Structure formats: C-alpha cells, structure tokens
Amino acid sequence: xxxxxxxxxxxxxxxxxxxxxxxxxxxxxxxxxxxxxxxxxxxxxxxxxxxxxxxxxxxxxxxxxxxxxxxxxxxxxxxxxxxxxxxxxxxxxxxxxxxxxxxxxxxxxxxxxxxxxxxxxxxxxxxxxxxxxxxxxxxxxxxxxxxxxxxxxxxxxxxxxxxxxxxxxxxxxxxxxxxxxxxxxxxxxxxxxxxxxxxxxxxxxxxxxxxxxxxxxxxxxxxxxxxxxxxxxxxx
Amino acid sequence: xxxxxxxxxxxxxxxxxxxxxxxxxxxxxxxxxxxxxxxxxxxxxxxxxxxxxxxxxxxxxxxxxxxxxxxxxxxxxxxxxxxxxxxxxxxxxxxxxxxxxxxxxxxxxxxxxxxxxxxxxxxxxxxxxxxxxxxxxxxxxxxxxxxxxxxxxxxxxxxxxxxxxxxxxxxxxxxxxxxxxxxxxxxxxxxxxxxxxxxxxxxxxxxxxxxxxxxxxxxxxxxxxxxxxxxxxxxxxxxxxxxxxxxxxxxxxxxxxxxxxxxxxxxxxxxxxxxxxxxxxxxxxxxxxxxxxxxxxxxxxxxxxxxxxxxxxxxxxxxxxxxxxxxxxxxxxxxxxxxxxxxxxxxxxxxxxxxxxxxxxxxxxxxxxxxxxxxxxxxxxxxxxxxxxxxxxxxxxxxxxxxxxxxxxxxxxxxxxxx
Numbered sequence: 001x002x003x004x005x006x007x008x009x010x011x012x013x014x015x016x017x018x019x020x021x022x023x024x025x026x027x028x029x030x031x032x033x034x035x036x037x038x039x040x041x042x043x044x045x046x047x048x049x050x051x052x053x054x055x056x057x058x059x060x061x062x063x064x065x066x067x068x069x070x071x072x073x074x075x076x077x078x079x080x081x082x083x084x085x086x087x088x089x090x091x092x093x094x095x096x097x098x099x100x101x102x103x104x105x106x107x108x109x110x111x112x113x114x115x116x117x118x119x120x121x122x123x124x125x126x127x128x129x130x131x132x133x134x135x136x137x138x139x140x141x142x143x144x145x146x147x148x149x150x151x152x153x154x155x156x157x158x159x160x161x162x163x164x165x166x167x168x169x170x171x172x173x174x175x176x177x178x179x180x181x182x183x184x185x186x187x188x189x190x191x192x193x194x195x196x197x198x199x200x201x202x203x204x205x206x207x208x209x210x211x212x213x214x215x216x217x218x219x220x221x222x223x224x225x226x227x228x229x230x231x232x233x234x235x236x
Numbered sequence: 237x238x239x240x241x242x243x244x245x246x247x248x249x250x251x252x253x254x255x256x257x258x259x260x261x262x263x264x265x266x267x268x269x270x271x272x273x274x275x276x277x278x279x280x281x282x283x284x285x286x287x288x289x290x291x292x293x294x295x296x297x298x299x300x301x302x303x304x305x306x307x308x309x310x311x312x313x314x315x316x317x318x319x320x321x322x323x324x325x326x327x328x329x330x331x332x333x334x335x336x337x338x339x340x341x342x343x344x345x346x347x348x349x350x351x352x353x354x355x356x357x358x359x360x361x362x363x364x365x366x367x368x369x370x371x372x373x374x375x376x377x378x379x380x381x382x383x384x385x386x387x388x389x390x391x392x393x394x395x396x397x398x399x400x401x402x403x404x405x406x407x408x409x410x411x412x413x414x415x416x417x418x419x420x421x422x423x424x425x426x427x428x429x430x431x432x433x434x435x436x437x438x439x440x441x442x443x444x445x446x447x448x449x450x451x452x453x454x455x456x457x458x459x460x461x462x463x464x465x466x467x468x469x470x471x472x473x474x475x476x477x478x479x480x481x482x483x484x485x486x487x488x489x490x491x492x493x494x495x496x497x498x499x500x501x502x503x504x505x506x507x508x509x510x511x512x513x514x515x516x517x518x519x520x521x522x523x524x525x526x527x528x529x530x531x532x533x534x535x536x537x538x539x540x541x542x543x544x545x546x547x548x549x550x551x552x553x554x555x556x557x558x559x560x561x562x563x564x565x566x567x568x569x570x571x572x573x574x575x576x577x578x579x580x581x582x583x584x585x586x587x588x589x590x591x592x593x594x595x596x597x598x599x600x601x602x603x604x605x606x607x608x609x610x611x612x613x614x615x616x617x618x619x620x621x622x623x624x625x626x627x628x629x630x631x632x633x634x635x636x637x638x639x640x641x642x643x644x645x646x647x648x649x650x651x652x653x654x655x
Binding site: 060062082083086087088089090091093095097101102103104105106110114115117118119169 | 245249555562567568
C-alpha cells in the first residue's frame with residue numbers, strides 16, 4: 001500500500017505528459033500537471049478537437065504518452081506494459097463512450113458482465129452477494145432497465161437504454177474511476193439530465209471518481225469541479 | 237475459453253457472411269479432397285488394370301512396350317512368338333496356366349483379341365475381380381465374339397448381332413473378313429480397363445478368318461466357306477503374347493529368368509505390376525497438374541475468407557474499441573479474429589468432407605458404371621488427414637493478417653473511433 005499522505009488523495013495524476021498520435025502529427029497534447037482527487041466529480045471542457053478524448057485515452061492507458069508520467073491509484077501506469085496495463089485498466093476503470101457502447105452480440109447482461117472477464121478483483125467484488133449475473137441485474141434494475149429487457153440483444157434497445165447499460169457496465173464490480181466521453185451527446189435535453197442524475201447517484205453509491213469530458217457548458221454546474229482543457233494543455 | 241465464445245457470438249451476429257465463407261471453404265475442400273480421391277483411385281485402378289497374372293510374355297521388347305500392346309492394346313508387337321516356344325513355357329513345372337493372346341485385327345476402331353475361353357476366368361482386375369458377363373456368355377461356336385462393355389455401348393450391339401472383323405489395325409485396317417462374320421455371344425460388364433474396348437474371339441477363329449490369306453492380303457479365287465472352316469482342325473502356329481500364372485509366387489522370378497534366357501527365340505517376360513508402375517510414372521504428370529489446380533482452388537477460398545474478415549473489420553472497429561476499453565488485451569483481439577478464421581475453416585473442412593462423402597455415396601455406382609472408376613468409401617487416409625489439418629492451420633494463419641490490422645487499429649483509435 002502506498003503511504004497515505006495528502007498528495008496520495010489524488011487518484012489520477014499527470015506530470016509533464018506529452019503525446020501525439022503520430023510522429024508527424026501537427027496535433028500534440030502537452031499537460032504539465034493535472035490531478036483528480038478521489039471520489040471527485042470532474043468535468044473536462046473543451047471544444048471539439050482539443051484533445052479531450054485523447055486525455056481520457058491517456059488516463060486509462062489505452063494509449064501511452066511519448067514522455068511524462070501518469071499515475072492512477074498509486075500506480076505509475078506509464079511504467080506498465082501491454083497485458084499488465086490492460087489488466088490494470090480492467091480493474092480500475094469503467095468507461096462510457098459517446099454512443100454505440102455495447103457489443104452488438106450477446107444479451108444486455110452479457111454486455112454488463114464483459115469487464116469482469118478481464119478483471120479478477122472486480123469480478124469477486126461483483127460476486128460478493130452471489131452470482132455476478134445477479135449483481136448485473138440488480139444494477140440494471142436500479143438504473144431503471146426493466147428485467148424483461150435484460151435478455152434482449154443490445155441493438156434492440158433505444159439509445160437511452162443503451163447508455164444505461166453502458167453505465168451498468170462501467171460500474172459493475174466498483175472500479176475506482178468512471179471515465180465518460182460525452183455520454184450525453186446522443187440524448188435529448190430531458191434524457192441528458194435524467195442520465196446525469198443516474199450517473200452521479202450510482203458513482204457516489206459505488207464510491208467511484210467520475211471524470212467526464214464534454215463541450216457542453218450547461219452541464220458544468222452539476223460537477224464539483226470543471227477544468228478547461230485549454231488551460232491544461234499547452235499547444236505545441 | 238472466453239475468447240472462443242466471444243468469437244462465436246460475434247460470428248453469429250454476422251452469420252450470413254460467415255456462412256458464405258464456410259460454404260466457399262467447404263466447396264473447395266470437397267473439390268480438393270474429391271480430386272485427391274479420384275487421383276488416387278485412378279492410380280490404383282490403373283495399377284489394378286491387370287492383376288492375378290504373374291507374367292506377360294512376348295517377343296523381345298521393352299517392358300512398357302510389351303505392356304502397352306498386350307494389355308492396353310496400344311501399338312503393335314514387333315514379332316509374334318511361336319507356339320513351340322509357348323509350349324516349352326507351358327511345360328515348365330512353375331506354370332499353372334497360360335493364356336495366349338493374338339492381336340492384329342480390329343473392328344470399327346476396336347481391337348480384336350484372339351484368346352482361349354480361359355481368358356475370362358483368369359483375367360483379373362481391381363483386387364482380383366474377375367470379368368463378368370452382362371449378357372450372354374463365353375465362346376461356344378468358332379465364330380462367337382465376346383464384346384467389352386464400351387464396344388457394345390458405343391456401337392449399339394446386342395446379343396446375336398453379326399459383326400465383321402477387319403484385317404489390320406487403325407489406318408491400315410482395310411479389307412474385311414466379310415466372308416466369315418461373327419455372332420455376338422456375350423457382352424462383358426464395365427471394368428474400367430482396356431478389356432472394355434476389346435472384341436474377344438477365340439484363337440482358332442483368328443486362324444480361321446486368315447485361312448485364305450497370305451502376306452496380308454486375301455488369296456484370289458473363291459475361299460473356303462465358314463462351315464468348311466468349322467470342320468477343319470485349326471491350330472495356331474504363332475501368337476502375339478501370353479498371360480501366365482505360376483503355381484507359387486516365389487517361382488515367378490525363376491520362370492521370368494527362363495523366358496528371358498530362352499535360346500530358341502528372343503522373348504521377354506515382364507511382371508505386369510512393375511511395368512504398370514513404370515508406365516504410370518510417365519502419365520503421372522497429369523496427376524500433379526490436378527493436384528496443383530485443386531490446391532489453387534483451396535487458396536482462393538482462403539483468400540476469400542481473409543477478404544471477408546478484412547471487410548467486416550471496419551464495421552467491427554467499435555467492437556474492438558469496446559473490448560480494449562474493458563481491458564481486453566491485444567491478444568484477445570488477436571485471438572478473436574484468429575479463432576474466427578480458424579472456426580470458419582474448421583466448419584468449412586467438416587462440411588466439405590461431409591459433402592464429399594455424401595456425394596461419393598450417391599454417385600459411386602454411377603461413376604463405377606460410367607467410368608469404371610472405383611471410389612472406395614473409407615475414412616480419410618493419413619495424407620488426407622494431414623492435408624485437412626494443414627488447411628485448418630492455413631485458415632488460422634490467414635486470420636493473422638486481419639488480426640494484426642485490427643490490433644494496430646485498436647491501438648491507433650484509442651477511445652474514439654474515427655470512422
């Protein structure tokens with residue numbers, strides 16, 4: 001266990017990170033310092049193309065920066081390689097995409113259980129009160145998804161329903177951080193707020209840190225903290 | 237395993253394209269194995285053209301040449317062998333039976349073979365099967381003829397039809413022995429051997445139709461009538477070749493040496509099996525060509541599968557991104573596609589093999605009757621099994637290219653899928 005100092009309250013920390021997709025690419029994201037506290041809800045704002053999704057990809061280790069360090073829950077993930085990094089992501093992150101979050105095959109429950117396949121600790125947490133499938137169904141019901149829908153295949157659900165399934169998948173087994181990449185962009189205004197309510201409620205219940213990116217400023221008041229990517233990143 | 241289950245679920249989601257890929261592979265596996273089967277059975281049919289005969293004796297010649305004219309009725313003997321020599325051979329203690337063969341005449345393009353009634357008993361093909369009569373029977377009268385299956389079928393002969401033998405062969409066939417017509421006494425069942433294309437008559441009949449001939453042409457003036465000839469005691473003085481059976485296999489070489497060293501006349505004795513193999517090595521090039529073609533077909537099917545997987549890859553980028561986001565390591569993405577390719581190939585191989593057996597079971601009697609090609613229904617041979625495993629291996633290998641592309645993309649895409 002890492003020593004419990006005040007600095008360790010940060011669950012996610014970027015230090016002197018620089019990243020570009022390709023060597024020749026004009027786009028380059030540089031973040032000198034950026035930290036997210038445990039259990040915080042944070043909104044990262046920025047216009048399209050400013051590198052919001054890239055920031056999330058870096059945070060959960062889908063891509064690795066060319067330089068700098070990224071630390072998650074006391075582990076320097078920039079030091080992890082390949083399969084270890086994938087396992088780390090599976091254990092610590094729940095990820096919600098903009099849309100099309102679900103595998104087109106398999107049932108709703110199969111989709112929710114998907115991360116447990118790759119994360120042993122999350123799997124045993126999800127199985128605390130019996131079968132993981134039972135936990136998945138409890139979670140889905142809490143998110144307002146009728147049990148009749150649980151065995152349906154994902155593409156037969158509405159977009160709003162699909163996003164709820166995505167939330168259930170991100171939360172199952174209580175990962176430390178939930179990352180959401182504009183999850184409301186496909187929803188209309190009413191659904192957007194209902195969705196955010198659910199997301200906040202469930203993240204709080206699970207004790208998860210919530211990091212969301214959006215270009216929509218109207219959501220800012222609902223988060224504990226909002227940062228502008230422009231203020232974080234330093235254009236090359 | 238989890239990856240395999242995912243691959244199957246994903247495949248079920250795209251069942252139509254998957255099914256088409258399986259069908260393409262199955263079809264080419266059927267073709268590949270079918271060609272292989274036909275090839276090996278053609279080879280063994282060929283090797284079994286004549287069995288049960290231990291030696292073939294003829295005038296001194298090359299082994300293949302002797303085989304060609306005595307068994308395949310191709311080409312001509314340089315010389316005949318005298319009956320005296322044949323009697324000397326027959327007198328050897330090693331000899332169980334001797335069947336003289338007399339060639340040189342034809343009937344509308346088919347060779348006429350003069351022989352003894354024993355021929356139908358001792359001639360064996362394909363695992364010592366003996367000749368069977370579809371209709372009629374052996375020679376009774378001097379002017380009885382027994383037709384091979386192809387002769388009867390192509391010329392439309394029935395029992396008791398009269399046929400006239402021509403003197404000579406092919407382009408040289410000129411004058412007809414029309415003064416002494418034959419009667420169709422028997423028609424043989426299809427064998428897939430040169431027997432099918434032969435008109436069989438008795439050795440004495442060959443003598444009879446040439447009784448008025450001298451030096452390849454008919455003597456002028458009125459000849460003997462058929463009835464007059466029947467009353468003669470005909471005794472051939474020479475034959476073209478002879479099939480010989482020995483009392484014991486071990487004696488074959490003793491007898492072969494005796495014939496080859498026979499002093500009165502230059503003779504050659506060959507082991508038909510050995511000569512057949514020698515001949516097959518000459519015609520075996522076609523066999524290789526067939527194999528190459530069917531391998532090409534298989535390659536095409538595998539390429540088709542790679543194309544199928546590659547084209548679906550674009551629409552599956554989200555699937556890959558989702559899997560990566562929930563922590564699936566690259567090897568899962570890799571395994572997903574390779575096992576998909578492997579499964580498609582496996583299903584194709586199983587289906588293709590099944591279809592082949594069904595086809596064989598259904599068409600075997602027809603193929604046997606039409607082409608005299610016997611296709612045994614037996615489990616895949618060791619070499620076929622190796623080929624099938626190699627096909628599945630090649631299928632998995634074919635999945636590596638799309639898998640590698642998907643893996644590269646899943647890294648490059650990160651969390652956003654830019655379509």
